[in-house]
Amino acid sequence: MVEFNGTRWLAAGAALGLMLPQAALGQTRPTRGGMLDCLPIGQPLPRIPEIATQRTSGVAGAANVLRGTVLLANERQRIVTRQPTGSRNTAGKPGLYFVCQEQIVRVFRGLNAQPPMPLVPENRIGDPMPGPTLRARLGDIVQLTFVNNIKPNQFPYSIDQAENQTQVPPAQQTAAGCDSSTSGYPTLGGDAFPDCFHGSSTGNIHFHGTHTNPNGTGDNVFLEVRPSPIVEGKPTVTDKSVAKPFNDFFKACYDRLKMVPAQWPTTWKDAPLGPWNLANNPGQPNPNTWTGQQALLLQAYDQGRIPSQQLWPQNLQQIQQDLWPQYYIGAFPYCFQISAKDPEQEINSGPIKMGQAPGTHWYHAHKHGSTAINVANGMTGVFIIEGPTYDDELNRWYGDGWTQRQPVLVINQLGVTPNLLRSGPGQTDKGPDFSVNGRIQPVIDMRPGEVQLWRIANTSGRSGAFFLGPPPGFSWKQIAQDGVQFADANYQANTSQPFMMASGNRVDLLVKAPTTPAIYPVVVQQAVDPSDLKSAYPVTLVSVRIKAGDQPVTGKASQFIPAMPKPPAFLGDITDAEVQGTREVTFASTPPGPQSNPNAYGMHTINGKKFDGSVVGEPVWLNRVEEWKITNATAGPNISHPFHIHVNPFQIVEVFNPNDTIPNPNTARGQPPTLPMYLFTDQGLLPGQCYLNPNDQTTWKPCPPVPSSTPPPPPSPRVWWDVFPIPSGILAPNNGPLIPGYFKMRSRFVDYPGWFVLHCHILAHEDRGMMTVVQVSLEKAAPPTALPFRHH
């Protein structure tokens, strides 16, 4: 029988930040049947191994190269699960506890990371660890060998089901291409390919937060790298087997990209990876080039498959259109430049308009259909990009190399399978508890009075983390959002504020410790909408340990930097005069269980459509600056879909949250602390409240600030984001209309033409269709509306 004794952690105690004594954790021997003892709460925060830029020449004859190998492979891990599952059993609820089980997951490992992070041997069980932290600097060339050595058969249905359509009986054709379970997924919910869970053995990497080439060997999420063939239990495509052609390519890529921003290579004709075909027989793959070898591997892969599921014909079609094809077997060489713009240069001067912002970015799996499951497995990591206006200036205050010694916190909700594949209480579970660097409630050591920089990335695929504020005695100041440093006015204006990190957000936080030795919990709530906060339990994300006897820190190392360094000029506000066009993009979720099918799941769309894998949803001209109204026609249940767009960050200029509140001026006992900001009546409005007329859309806008006798402060510089939660809508009473929430954002679609995506960063929503394609095309060219890529 499954033995739960000894594997329980009292979540109630954990929520209070209590350190449970070791004895409370019970037995130490592993139990049978995949059940394992959990690591005791309070493990030190693991330092994630790094792949860092070479600062000396020698690698492929070049310095300033972020060179490494990211291996995607299976690993047995001790995975923590909250028990019991169910919609009401949310993180931190008293009476819940954790169990640990041996599970097989897909992971990113850095083969040349320091310290080493080898894959756990097949006969061993490891603990979760994010992918290696990538650390580079503005102007570097990224040269990453990506190797997919997944063994698909160890997972349920992990082989792309689409590939096995010959096995699908006619009765199940509606589910063809999708993962399926006996619970009824995907048939019951009406999910259909490509907007269903599928293809989790396919890999790629999205470099989230980078402003770079979205196609070719850049931040290209249309790439699909299938696992290496396996012969006698061993993959045939490995880092060693591709080392020679990739080394040659990386050297050529460096030479092409080192001087100017460029999108290269663009086709399989480009040497040294190509040409893929023989000069004297153009239809025949060239066995002496890597692209030719890929063509041969793809052709072998296609044998026995039905035509619609063959990969090589689609690559060939893209090659004939002079495009970089999207399908690969076993490995792929990522090579792109991290653009560096002189921080003094204005937006319209220099070879590029928007440089890369130095800061905390990240990377993760982004195969449509399996983004949620792969991110939940742990296929995420942080990508730190250093630069003179940020790291160098912080180090000038705190000391040489200080920023490189600071903690990196990778938040995730580790798990194995999307809920909808289950029919029991697991189907409605609100998602796993947060882990940080693979540990539940780890401990960060700080010296008394010390200031640390925490680079926090919420890489979970579902929940936002609402930080309630610093622990008693602590103070903190946010210095960057989504990898973009704050202007000084924003830095000065925030001290020890609560803040929300939606899925995908990053926050750089200066944290100052008190001098009293103790263990202090940093408490968050898990939420996908502000309305969740009313019922979400506080849970400890990490604890900070200040040891008795440690020497207090004094001087600059104990002080917040007095002023934020000046951001680069290109990060100035987008002015009204810059805006050349507007548009509206609407996210919407239907509630689950409509009358026609009470068992149906909610549906997630953008502009009324699911992603169809073939149409460009938002064509934009290169170098245009636009203001977009991003609306959320979702209400009951409320979901603040985290809007994310690739390649170009954006600024928020207006937010309308029809569910917003104001402090209740009546503080008498028994009165609610807050009141609705918007009322469906124009009677009895208090200062700060507005009338929301269901029949007059001109009233569906933000309530103006309360008039004050003191003049308002000058507007602060706007913050840059790449993920922002769209406020939920509200249903007007008496069967009135759904009044959507929205925000307006401005972005510069500059420097890099090509195809990329925008989507909800609740990744199960993205996998199920809440994604669309943005095409940035050369100015004044009529953009096509057909996407030349496909999704398997």
Place this chain on the structure above:
Amino acid sequence: MADWSIRIIPNPSKIANQPALLVPDLEDAEPGDPLEVQEDDLISWDNETNQPYQPWPTDNQYKPLAVGGIAPPPAPPAFELPSPALYLSDMIPANLSSQPAYDVVMPTKGNVIYYCLLDANGNATKTCGQIIVSAIPQALKVPGVRG
């Protein structure tokens, strides 16, 4: 909530007349070990042999049960989703993993799911296994931390 995999591996010496062996894909598991799971977990089978097989529920004497009114032989068809509670998988082609994934349901009697592999013709083989199912546990009774 967990996912589990059961390997179907060759049995070249045909021990006990079994054409293949069943072994939970766990670090310390041996062929023939039962898999211990919880309701609502997911199970798949990794067919590492060169023959197709289909796991099919049986009684505790390993006699195939009728599932959804269908009992082998002949080779049972795949069910539409959702499948009957004890339908474990479609026929698994050689060297592939199973579909659909089995969403574990507590048996109506006892807590053990007995099953055997069917061959390509739907005939039961002597390769049989057990899945031991635990009920979803209750929350612990501890004092609340907020009102």
